[in-house]
Amino acid sequence: MxxxxxxxxxxxxxxxxxxxxxxxxxxxxxxxxxxxxxxxxxxxxxxxxxxxxxxxxxxxxxxxxxxxxxxxxxxxxxxxxxxxxxxxxxxxxxxxxxxxxxxxxxxxxxxxxxxxxxxxxxxxxxxxxxxxxxxxxxxxxxxxxxxxxxxxxxxxxxxxxxIPVVAPTVTTQAADSVEQTTANPKGNVTDNGGEDPTRYIDYDTDSGAPYAHTKDCGVGGVGVYNSNLTGLIPETKYYYRARAVNSGGTGTGSEMTFITKSRAVAANMAAKMME
Structure with a gap:
């Protein structure tokens, strides 16, 4: 009707x-x-x-x-x-x-x-x-x-x-602004499935689901989103993926990695900036 x-x-x-x-x-x-x-x-x-x-x-x-x-x-x-x-x-x-x-x-x-x-x-x-x-x-x-x-x-x-709502499509994007305890892994919603999803970044120091940590990046439509993670461990490899959820289901991106900077690297960079 x-x-x-x-x-x-x-x-x-x-x-x-x-x-x-x-x-x-x-x-x-x-x-x-x-x-x-x-x-x-x-x-x-x-x-x-x-x-x-x-x-x-x-x-x-x-x-x-x-x-x-x-x-x-x-x-x-x-x-x-x-x-x-x-x-x-x-x-x-x-x-x-x-x-x-x-x-x-x-x-x-x-x-x-x-x-x-x-x-x-x-x-x-x-x-x-x-x-x-x-x-x-x-x-x-x-x-x-x-x-x-x-x-x-x-x-x-x-x-x-x-329009029937279906699961969104999302891809995992490279992290930027990687420092000792902070980083910005990104996701990209390429299709909202008919309803804007809640967007997440799942991350852990071990590979694969379930991930120990999840950053809620809020509800949003098609496009790239940021996570701006804090409280990370220096000189540590992190595994992460993008994830998006609407009433039609869940979409996930592939897993990617980044490595936080060491304290020594950060100290050297600070010293050079002081010169």
């Missing part, structure tokens, strides 16, 4: 039409990762706009639609209501697309065979919009160039299904 995720579906007080080269879009930002499967839009028609395409696109650094369609669907615009209050229409987006959390996307609408008098009209709020995750966008050259107006929000609902 489909789940409603992002939406802005009340407060409309105007409409903007799309036809041929005049395209409209509403950007939105999912708060949780999921697979989008359809959109519901508050639409009506003027005369006969023909087939209407709705698609999902990525956005650029400025928050404007960019690139090819990530998924798309169509509806016969000639069958839409002519009542200017509009009606809600669901457009199925083919195989759908997995959306990342906290990433902005765009719902793009166009009527390729429409004209300035044969349009698909999308209801929107131009007086007091409150959707926080995006805004109205438009293009006058078939999606080549876009502009946004943060004072407008189209009426939309985006529907989809949850």
């Amino acid at each position: 489909a789940t409603l995720y992002e939406y802005y579906n009340t407060g409309d007080d105007s409409r903007i039409g799309a036809w041929a080269q005049a395209w409209n879009a509403q950007t939105f930002t999912p708060s949780v990762a999921h697979k989008i499967t359809s959109v519901k839009l508050l639409l009506f028609r003027k005369k006969l706009p023909g087939i209407v395409t709705a698609s999902i696109r990525a956005t650029d650094a400025s928050g404007l639609p960019t690139g090819a369609d990530l998924c798309s669907g169509t509806i016969d615009g000639d069958t839409l209501t002519t009542d200017e209050a509009g009606a809600w229409y669901e457009i199925i987006l083919g195989d759908g697309y997995i959306l990342a959390a906290n990433t902005t996307y765009a719902i793009v609408i166009r009527a390729p065979t429409g004209t300035v008098t044969n349009t698909v009209e999308w209801r929107l709020d131009v007086s007091s919009p409150t959707y926080p995750g995006g805004c109205y966008n438009a293009s006058n050259n078939s999606g080549v160039d876009w502009f946004a107006n943060g004072n407008y929000d189209f009426m939309f609902e985006e529907w989809g299904e949850p």
Whole structure:
């Protein structure tokens, strides 16, 4: 059964039409990762706009639609209501697309065979919009160039299904800042598995699990993380691995090693710095 995720579906007080080269879009930002499967839009028609395409696109650094369609669907615009209050229409987006959390996307609408008098009209709020995750966008050259107006929000609902959470993927990275009693072994989460994991560095003076010590590095997403270990024994070989845990399971990296500095090396380095 489909789940409603992002939406802005009340407060409309105007409409903007799309036809041929005049395209409209509403950007939105999912708060949780999921697979989008359809959109519901508050639409009506003027005369006969023909087939209407709705698609999902990525956005650029400025928050404007960019690139090819990530998924798309169509509806016969000639069958839409002519009542200017509009009606809600669901457009199925083919195989759908997995959306990342906290990433902005765009719902793009166009009527390729429409004209300035044969349009698909999308209801929107131009007086007091409150959707926080995006805004109205438009293009006058078939999606080549876009502009946004943060004072407008189209009426939309985006529907989809949850993504099953699986164990994260993590690799062990080389340690740096190795001193007598401190070191910074690192890990790298390359795939969060659909849920940001708690990240760890397991370490010991003996090779292999179970490890005697574990540093909790906190919850985080994809990327390198630090452990900043303290209280180590000088001139000692340590074995360590990265580990990450979410509700889907545990991912571990391969074992690596580092050797803490001896007191003599540290003393010599200090003496040279004093010279």
